[in-house]
Amino acid sequence: MENAFYDFIIIGAGPAGLSAAQYAARSNLSVLVIENGTTGGQALNINKLENYPGVYPAVDGAAFVESMREQAQEFGASILRSTVTSIDKIGQKFVLETESGRLSSWALLIATGAEHSRLGVPGEDKFAGRGVSWCATCDGPFFKNKRILVVGGGDSACDEATYLSTLSPYVTLVHRRGSLRAQKAVAERVLSNKNITVQFFTQVKEIKGVSKVDSVVLADTRTGETREMQMDGIFEFVGMKPRTELVEMLRKDDKGYIITNYNMETSIKGMFCAGDIRAKPFRQIVTATADGATAAYSAGQYIRTIKNEAYV
Ligand code: NAP
Numbered sequence: 001m002e003n004a005f006y007d008f009i010i011i012g013a014g015p016a017g018l019s020a021a022q023y024a025a026r027s028n029l030s031v032l033v034i035e036n037g038t039t040g041g042q043a044l045n046i047n048k049l050e051n052y053p054g055v056y057p058a059v060d061g062a063a064f065v066e067s068m069r070e071q072a073q074e075f076g077a078s079i080l081r082s083t084v085t086s087i088d089k090i091g092q093k094f095v096l097e098t099e100s101g102r103l104s105s106w107a108l109l110i111a112t113g114a115e116h117s118r119l120g121v122p123g124e125d126k127f128a129g130r131g132v133s134w135c136a137t138c139d140g141p142f143f144k145n146k147r148i149l150v151v152g153g154g155d156s157a158c159d160e161a162t163y164l165s166t167l168s169p170y171v172t173l174v175h176r177r178g179s180l181r182a183q184k185a186v187a188e189r190v191l192s193n194k195n196i197t198v199q200f201f202t203q204v205k206e207i208k209g210v211s212k213v214d215s216v217v218l219a220d221t222r223t224g225e226t227r228e229m230q231m232d233g234i235f236e237f238v239g240m241k242p243r244t245e246l247v248e249m250l251r252k253d254d255k256g257y258i259i260t261n262y263n264m265e266t267s268i269k270g271m272f273c274a275g276d277i278r279a280k281p282f283r284q285i286v287t288a289t290a291d292g293a294t295a296a297y298s299a300g301q302y303i304r305t306i307k308n309e310a311y312v
Helices: 015-026 041-045 061-074 136-143 155-164 184-191 285-309
Strands: 005-011 031-035 078-081 084-090 093-098 101-110 114-116 148-151 171-174 196-199 202-209 213-220 226-230 233-236 240-242 271-273
Touching (some): 005 285, 031 101, 061 078, 148 155, 155 233, 271 285
Parallel strands (some): 031 078, 101 271, 148 171, 148 233, 171 196
Antiparallel strands (some): 084 093, 093 101
16 A cells, blocks of 8 residues: 555545545545445446436446546545444544554545345345345346346336346336335336336245245235245345444434535544435435535545644
8 A cells, every 4th residue: 555644535435435536636635445345336236327417328337437436546546445444533633444554534535335225034144145136237147037026116126127127027026015116217117017017015024945045925015915926036125224334423314324414524523424325315326426526525625724734
């Protein structure tokens, strides 16, 4: 690693973190992005990104974030693959312990995003990776022309069911209520798709199999009546939960998302939050990139004030 001290350290290299990196580096701050997985976050799982303004025709999510990474690095941001194990604030500096050693900065951006929630039903853990999946783009091709169950009624479930319907005509989407939560256009695409059967008022009770998924036990949420359905692949899209393990000390909303003001400032001075981890009404790539740009602007103002005041 070249440096141990940066103006601005960003944890998370999804659209929020990479946008912040690009804006901050372009404004002449020294910037390090730390990512413990593959650069790109959840955007990597998008088969067809069709609603990012100006990106037309649609591109796949991996290509989109790859060009964001190149752009951030072109402006001078560094990217480190490592895991942050703790965050401390000593005086005006943030001190991070990572698997690659100690790093510090004037300002810190938490852009660690959110991860898929799980159903928590019997068989789910046992068959994870053996028929149960949370990523259609990654695992869908294993289920070509097979029976596929999609669970959930939001944008993710509907988008992913639409993608899976290009791989198999035997897609069933089950949702616990009587109407889809997804945006109208996204929901209508599912409801009119001849390869997708939608079963409302239906909940998964158990996933069964021997060495891989063979069937699923479904229950009618109105009557409690259960039935078993032969199944090969189960894709769960039942919401997200924020990745806040590193910042449990910050103020959160009732769902566990980090509360910021409109400058992306958290309850700790110099610590900012952006993207899906943040409490906000609408989680999209376009809102994540906007958060990232705003956080970089706010952090830049904060850092310049600190630099004028503090001894380095
Ligand atoms: P979401 O909007 O929170 O939807 C989760 C769905 O799972 C809901 O339909 C919910 O049912 C259902 N659910 C939750 N817990 C369940 C359980 N235990 N059993 C069965 N069903 C359960 O989550 P998401 O679809 O992952 O989307 C997350 C965010 O990303 C949203 O803000 C979304 O707009 C955004 N997103 C946007 C796009 C796009 O613009 N194309 C694509 C993907 C995601 P209820 O409806 O009954 O609550």
